[in-house]
Amino acid sequence: MTTHHERMIGDFYSEFPYPWHVARLARCGDPALYPALVSQEVGDYGHRRLPPDCRIWVPGCGVNQALMTALRFPAAHVVGSDVSEESLRMCAAAAEQVGAGNLELREEGIEGSPYREEFDYIVCTGVIHHNPDPGALLARLAAALRPEGLLELMVYNTFHRREITAFQEALRLIGHGQDVWSARRLAGSIDSDNQLTARLRAELHEPEIAFADTWLNPCERTFTVGGLHDLCAAAGLVLEAPCVSELAKASGAYSWELPVRDERLGGRLRALPDLVRWQVGNLLLFDRSPLLWFYLRRRDNPLPLAGEDERDEAFLDAVPTRVRATERVWLLEESGGYRPMDGERPVSEPAATAFPQLLADVDGRRTVRDLCGAPGGTMVRRMRAELATPAGPHLVARVAG
Ligand SMILES: C[S@@+](CC[C@H](N)C(=O)[O-])C[C@H]1O[C@@H](n2cnc3c(N)ncnc32)[C@H](O)[C@@H]1O
Known part of the structure; x- marks a missing residue:
């Protein structure tokens, strides 16, 4: 079922299917890797938050996102849905070329979506803000999420737009x-x-x-961290942790921590509750504050909710190993089709990482704290973002012992 607005937005994205086919697709050879990296990003170094055979929904998937997710989570069942017929057609054509058998595509609007507690992981980025009532859509996403599930959401930042x-x-x-x-x-x-x-x-x-x-987008709503928090609260959701998107990582603008020269002020800022600190970062980093890209959870999620400091401590206490997984890669050709590259490529390209010494020292026995002490300020947060997330897939870190 689609609403009048959804038909209009579907027509718009069928005329302008954005983003266009991605230049490179990659299927991860280790089905447990990306579930572990997502779990780590929310502070779970036991890697239980997202099982490899989970159910994932990518609403408003556009041309690439559902397929990229299916390739990164090859043991999961991935449902991609959209109101743009053309985007779904392009996605299906690419999926067939790379043989993504774990992907199911549905032409369907979010507003009338029928799902009830069906998905462990929902990825919805750049979508609900194109609708006149983003809160109504967020409520649908909340209803589709299992009680312990994770929702990855991105909406536009007012100060960017x-x-x-x-x-x-x-x-x-x-x-x-x-x-x-x-x-x-x-x-x-x-x-x-x-x-x-x-x-x-x-x-x-x-x-x-x-x-x-x-x-030219026919509809665009934008948010501050405070506004997004209110929207989430009305849908029975809470902001759990920031998500470092590949987009933000590439531009270097992924941190919500406000850099200040005054040490006492820095200490005061660090002592603020996470949500308030993210709000202050949003307001004062202004146009340099990150995209509003967060992991959300249901308010009634029974699992303990860790804060940023606890996530830092859990990372320091975990034993990291280098990611050795490989991936099968396809490149987009001028004809519009995907061509497989010979052989497999490493998922982790250490040459391009920050903290090369830490990566070189990792031995699968010592904890992060053993390897580098307890770096001050926001350094641990940067390490986590750069090395142990889906956007920085270099370390898998496990609870010691
Ligand atoms: C900017 S694109 C983003 C695509 C994808 N999420 C990504 O990040 O690559 C927005 C997509 O959301 C879809 N969309 C917007 N509102 C929707 C709704 N209410 N239900 C389903 N799809 C919707 C559009 O058709 C379009 O394909």
Whole structure:
């Protein structure tokens, strides 16, 4: 079932299927690796939070996300759903080429989705903010989550989107709607030097699909950490932990910790509850604060909820081993098809990592604390993000003993 708005957003993303086919697809050879990395990111070094044979839902999956998830979690059953027929068709074509037998695609809107406590892991990024009532969709996601499940959610950060939402609204008022040609003409002819036109000029010649996704979207809501917290609370969910996305890691803007020169102030900030510290980071890092990308849990989840300090301590006390898993890789060709590369590639490319010494010292016996003491400030948080998450898949760390 789809609502009127969902049909409109589905038509938009069928005309502009964004993101386009990803350049590289990879199937992980170790089905336990990514479930362990996700568990670690929420502080579970017993790796029980997400079993390899879990059930995963990727609502609003677009062209790639459900397939990429199915390849990373090859022992899981992955359901991808979307209202864009064309995005689903492109996803299905790619899935067939790489033989992803654990992926099921459904053309279905989130608002009328029928799931009740069915999924261990739900990944919904860049989706609910394109709907007029994101809270109603979040309630559907909450209903579909098993009591101990994990929801990975990303919504737009208000401080990243001011120029974009202003332009979208002006387009609607002028009556240009989703007409790329008129939008580009308007964008190129505003005779004013301001923050909006500077950003527009920088993005004016982006490929049509990317330009449309940003500047022409028919509906966009944005959030602060505080606003997202309220939205979650109304849906019976709580923010559990920040998620380091590959996107944010590549740009270096993934940390919610506000760097300050004054040590006493730094100490005061570190003592704040996680949610308040993330809010302060959001407000004062402003446009350099991360995407609002978090792991959420149901409020009635019976498992203990760790805070950031406890996650740091659990990491320091865990025994890390290097990730040795390999993956099968396919590259996108100009024809639009995927071509397999010969042989297998390592999942972890240590040459490209931060903390190379720690990686070199890892011996499968000593804890992180044995290997590097207890680094101060926010260093442990950076280590976790860079080395022991799906975005930094270099270490699997287990509870000692
Ligand atoms: C910007 S794309 C993001 C795709 C994917 N989540 C990713 O991160 O690559 C947004 C997608 O969400 C889908 N979408 C938006 N609202 C939806 C809804 N209510 N139900 C199902 N899909 C929806 C759109 O059709 C589109 O494919």
